[in-house]
Amino acid sequence: xxxxVFFALxxxxxxxxxGVMYALVALGFVLIFKASGIxxxxxxxxxxxxxxxxxxxxxxxxxxxxxxxxxxxxxxxxFGWQVPxxxxxxxxxxVMIGLAVLxxxxxxxxxxxxxxxxxxxxxxxxxxxxxGVGDLMWGSDIKVMDVGLPQGISDSIDRATFxxxxxxxxxxxxxxxxxxxxxxxxxxxxxxxxxTREGRALRAVADDHQAALSVGISLRFIWVLVWxxxxxxxxxxxxxxxxxxxxxxxxSLIALKALPVLMLGGFTSIPGAIVGGLIIGMGEKLFxxxxxxxxxxxxxxWFAYVLALLFLVFRPQGxxxxxxxxxx
Amino acid sequence: MFYREAGDFKTRYADDAQSxxxxxxxxxxxxxxxxxxxxVPFIVNDYWANAVLLPFLIWSVAAIGLNILTGYCxxxxxxxxxxxxxxxxxxxxxxxxxxxxxxxxxxxxxxxVTAGVGVLFGLPSLRIKGFYLAVxxxxxxFFLVWLFNRVPWFYNYSAxxxxxxxxxxxxxxxxxxxxxxxxxxYLFCLxxxxxxxxxxxNLTRGAVGRSWMxxxxxxxxxxxxxxxxxxxxxxxxxxxxxxxxxxxxxxxxVYLGAVEVGEAFGIQKxxxxxxxxxxxxxxxxxxxxxxxxxxxxLPVFLKNLLVGGLGWDxxxxAHFELVIVGGLIIFFLIVExxxxxxxxxxxxxxxxxxxxxx
Numbered sequence: 001x002x003x004x005v006f007f008a009l010x011x012x013x014x015x016x017x018x019g020v021m022y023a024l025v026a027l028g029f030v031l032i033f034k035a036s037g038i039x040x041x042x043x044x045x046x047x048x049x050x051x052x053x054x055x056x057x058x059x060x061x062x063x064x065x066x067x068x069x070x071x072x073x074x075x076x077x078x079f080g081w082q083v084p085x086x087x088x089x090x091x092x093x094x095v096m097i098g099l100a101v102l103x104x105x106x107x108x109x110x111x112x113x114x115x116x117x118x119x120x121x122x123x124x125x126x127x128x129x130x131x132g133v134g135d136l137m138w139g140s141d142i143k144v145m146d147v148g149l150p151q152g153i154s155d156s157i158d159r160a161t162f163x164x165x166x167x168x169x170x171x172x173x174x175x176x177x178x179x180x181x182x183x184x185x186x187x188x189x190x191x192x193x194x195x196t197r198e199g200r201a202l203r204a205v206a207d208d209h210q211a212a213l214s215v216g217i218s219l220r221f222i223w224v225l226v227w228x229x230x231x232x233x234x235x236x237x238x239x240x241x242x243x244x245x246x247x248x249x250x251x252s253l254i255a256l257k258a259l260p261v262l263m264l265g266g267f268t269s270i271p272g273a274i275v276g277g278l279i280i281g282m283g284e285k286l287f288x289x290x291x292x293x294x295x296x297x298x299x300x301x302w303f304a305y306v307l308a309l310l311f312l313v314f315r316p317q318g319x320x321x322x323x324x325x326x327x328x
Numbered sequence: 329m330f331y332r333e334a335g336d337f338k339t340r341y342a343d344d345a346q347s348x349x350x351x352x353x354x355x356x357x358x359x360x361x362x363x364x365x366x367x368v369p370f371i372v373n374d375y376w377a378n379a380v381l382l383p384f385l386i387w388s389v390a391a392i393g394l395n396i397l398t399g400y401c402x403x404x405x406x407x408x409x410x411x412x413x414x415x416x417x418x419x420x421x422x423x424x425x426x427x428x429x430x431x432x433x434x435x436x437x438x439x440x441v442t443a444g445v446g447v448l449f450g451l452p453s454l455r456i457k458g459f460y461l462a463v464x465x466x467x468x469x470f471f472l473v474w475l476f477n478r479v480p481w482f483y484n485y486s487a488x489x490x491x492x493x494x495x496x497x498x499x500x501x502x503x504x505x506x507x508x509x510x511x512x513x514y515l516f517c518l519x520x521x522x523x524x525x526x527x528x529x530n531l532t533r534g535a536v537g538r539s540w541m542x543x544x545x546x547x548x549x550x551x552x553x554x555x556x557x558x559x560x561x562x563x564x565x566x567x568x569x570x571x572x573x574x575x576x577x578x579x580x581x582v583y584l585g586a587v588e589v590g591e592a593f594g595i596q597k598x599x600x601x602x603x604x605x606x607x608x609x610x611x612x613x614x615x616x617x618x619x620x621x622x623x624x625x626l627p628v629f630l631k632n633l634l635v636g637g638l639g640w641d642x643x644x645x646a647h648f649e650l651v652i653v654g655g656l657i658i659f660f661l662i663v664e665x666x667x668x669x670x671x672x673x674x675x676x677x678x679x680x681x682x683x684x685x686x
Contacts (some may be wrong), residue, residue, distance in 0.1 A: 039459050067648075068642050110662040117404060120459070121606045122661045124599060135647040209615025256595065259463045267459065296478040305467035312456045312464060 018173035019281020044255020051238030096231030145242030266318030355502035393571030403593030413575025446569020609669025
């Protein structure tokens, strides 16, 4: 096969890897949307917040150092210790659970039975709030995420594919790690929702709120649970994206990229989020590779949205979404 | 005592159908008009015009536009920034292609161009509903901004990719370009806001507006009783985009003067206008303006307080501002999901009985 085809294949494989990352963010959306009907715009900012917190804890930063310095005229920055990565991750998970409890107590509890658009707006408000808090807590400079994930181009794949096809594939080791972790995460989520008591309660709530309430499932507990899980997924996504491109504000923008993924896959389907992510990731890289040079490049900015838009015109509920039945 | 229907007799149908049936409301409206047209232009200075008044007027037009689509017709749109960019670039192309054309007409034509683009992106709304549509409008946002960034024809092949407004005059007074006076730009934008509010008010209480609201409340039921959803949705997209396009044209030509599209019309602007509409009140023209005033004044106020008053550095104040804005949005949604317009209604209800509440 000519090199051009191999190159296109390589672009495709890399697109798939990016797609895995999109799917990770989309997963958090789907979880919350299924369990509470809330379209959680803050998912991307949650990933940013989780990543910031993780780096901050790891490096022993003093939370709100800038604010304290500005108010009291002190000059503190670090506690002067380094926390091991694993412990820092556990602590960050605790922070995200705390956040979930707070969100339920302060925001969601008061907005029960409001229209979906109001809840959606509330999560946009939440996104602003969290972004501000994250910056205030840990500072807004670009940080380096280092939790011991492999980095760089994988030499073994390069060599192996060169031996087989006469063309070396460049694949980032981080992407491979991300794919494995994403697969593990999805497997864990499936096991959790199929085989544990809480997981079954979760599915019951997702199926029918009122019926779940009437058999004695606490909605509020489920909400805290699902927001905690979404926080955990956000942390995983934050670690991956943070390791890939640094922990900075643009991290929260990947949430927007996850939206067309959701539309393609359907808001209510976990497999849909994965497949949608892969399609979008692969599609936008291939499109950029083939059509991009003709129209001036940077088509990745909009390709996903336009693809999702065109797709939805033909199948309004997405690939795997529940069929929309409308009654008067 | 003053705010009452009693004693205000209507003798003609026109009296019944007027926008402000209560005398006090009518006088208040005239007073505001006199103040805005007759007093403010004489006392306005550059700081007030640029920091508060111009943004307020322009964002109000945009918010009224989005409110027609989201508040009256129920179609959530996140493409406002993109449509504003269409207005801005249409304005720029028209200004440079026809230097003799009056700027007022240019702005209206830009609105017309945007209306066309809006209808195009509104077409999928016939198949896609709710959040799916909101995300679909993101396609408009990102595609349009990309288009204006990448196709040199739109910015006349300038090296920087920026567009900047040449000087244009109305009755011999410059309203765009570097040599403008505060009062002239203020009046120019004010005229468009009054026009937008008048148009929106009269459309929304007529047959078109009722068909929008029917679609919003339940589209299938509306279709069954004979509202044509194609027509209703596309007219909503058209009118909404028309106003948003005018806002974009004014934002570029009168307010900023020079624009870099990704920065001036990014996704943040779409959210900003949506906030204005939600905080102000969905389905209310007064609410659109109140929301715009709120979202324009809040950052100015916070900046003055934190940077000027407490002496924090600007980066810290900017982060704190995010926290406050986010917190306030949540607070408003919890306390009053129907926005400032609803608070205003409640105040009027109370005023009607005051000072004898029983």
